[in-house]
Amino acid sequence: xxxxxxxxxxELKIGDEFLKAKCLMNCExxxxxxxxxxxxxxxxDDPTNSVSxxxxxxxxxxxxxxxxxxxxxVRQVRDLLxxxxxxxxxxxxxxxxxxxxxxxxxxxxxxxxxxEAIAMVPSIKTRGRAQDDEAIEKMLNDLSxxxxxx
Amino acid sequence: MFxxxxxxxxxxxxxxxxxxxxxxxxxxxxxxDVEGTCSGRHGFVVAVTxxxxxxxxxxxxxxxxxxxxxxxxxxxxxxxxxxxxxxVVTMVNKMGFFAEAGPVQIFVSNHLIPDDMxxxxxxxxxxxxxxxxxxxxxxxxxxxxIIGTRVDATEI
Numbered sequence: 001x002x003x004x005x006x007x008x009x010x011e012l013k014i015g016d017e018f019l020k021a022k023c024l025m026n027c028e029x030x031x032x033x034x035x036x037x038x039x040x041x042x043x044x045d046d047p048t049n050s051v052s053x054x055x056x057x058x059x060x061x062x063x064x065x066x067x068x069x070x071x072x073x074v075r076q077v078r079d080l081l082x083x084x085x086x087x088x089x090x091x092x093x094x095x096x097x098x099x100x101x102x103x104x105x106x107x108x109x110x111x112x113x114x115x116e117a118i119a120m121v122p123s124i125k126t127r128g129r130a131q132d133d134e135a136i137e138k139m140l141n142d143l144s145x146x147x148x149x150x
Numbered sequence: 151m152f153x154x155x156x157x158x159x160x161x162x163x164x165x166x167x168x169x170x171x172x173x174x175x176x177x178x179x180x181x182x183d184v185e186g187t188c189s190g191r192h193g194f195v196v197a198v199t200x201x202x203x204x205x206x207x208x209x210x211x212x213x214x215x216x217x218x219x220x221x222x223x224x225x226x227x228x229x230x231x232x233x234x235x236x237x238v239v240t241m242v243n244k245m246g247f248f249a250e251a252g253p254v255q256i257f258v259s260n261h262l263i264p265d266d267m268x269x270x271x272x273x274x275x276x277x278x279x280x281x282x283x284x285x286x287x288x289x290x291x292x293x294x295x296i297i298g299t300r301v302d303a304t305e306i
Contacts, residue, residue: 007230007231007232008230008231008232009151009230009231009232009233009234009296010232010233011232013232014230017155018153018155018228018230021153021154021155022153022154022155023151023152023153023154024151024152024153024154024225025152026152028152029152029196029225032197032199032225033196033197033225036197036199051185052185052186053186053253054185054186054188054194054195054196054227054252054253055185055186055196055197057250057252057253058152058194058196058197058225058227058252058253061238061250061251061252062152062252064238064291065236065291101151104151104152105151105233105234105235108235108236109234109235109236109293119234120234121234
């Protein structure tokens with residue numbers, strides 16, 4: 001496949017199709033897949049038979065690695081908190097001119113220091129947007145505010 | 151990384167499915183055909199989330215089948231070289247360890263495991279640091295960087 005040889009997420013070389021696509025954080029995928037599973041439970045006697053192994057494994061994975069779990073909360077409250085989380089992410093995206101892919105990796109892995117963040121997403125430093133350490137630190141502080149919704 | 155993208159597929163439908171439930175039949179056939187599949191370009195299709203558009207059906211010459219071009223939204227999992235993500239260890243041996251991130255299988259060779267970690271065999275084979283502070287064994291959660299991907303006929 002052409003272009004795959006140059007593929008490198010560290011430099012944000014993930015192909016036009018995925019750069020423009022909507023990236024999903026594990027917590028978002030968790031909501032989508034759980035919702036679908038619930039729908040299947042209503043329409044089928046045995047939902048475990050009607051979902052693929054890919055679906056099961058993905059659901060298990062995003063539940064395990066979702067940063068924003070709140071199992072005791074009522075679904076409506078969870079949705080509202082989720083909306084606030086998403087809006088905060090959108091503001092961060094706009095303010096720091098991150099690509100969606102970069103924001104999602106940061107959101108999934110939650111680095112605590114600037115060094116960690118640069119190690120996880122080297123492209124935030126190199127894509128020529130004059131991201132100095134101070135700006136990156138500010139961005140991480142903004143991201144960590146979202147942890148309050150855990 | 152998970153993405154929400156729009157894909158297109160030509161669905162062939164036998165006339166027995168025509169009628170009132172044509173659209174529903176088309177959509178369930180789509181889900182059965184596509185969910186759980188994997189391609190090198192888009193990764194794994196985890197779930198179809200919606201139908202964007204169903205085009206006009208074209209009757210195939212010689213058979214009664216009709217082909218419908220269907221545009222649908224779906225969640226895909228597509229790992230990228232250079233991406234950092236979290237995974238769960240599934241098996242450990244002296245060559246390295248296997249881990250899973252969602253539907254994707256990952257192998258980490260012992261050459262790429264930090265030098266200060268040694269392989270320990272036994273009931274629960276693991277890699278441990280000399281001071282015992284970090285241990286990688288079955289069901290451990292690890293964070294790793296993907297250095298290469300390979301696509302088999304049905305998996306990555």
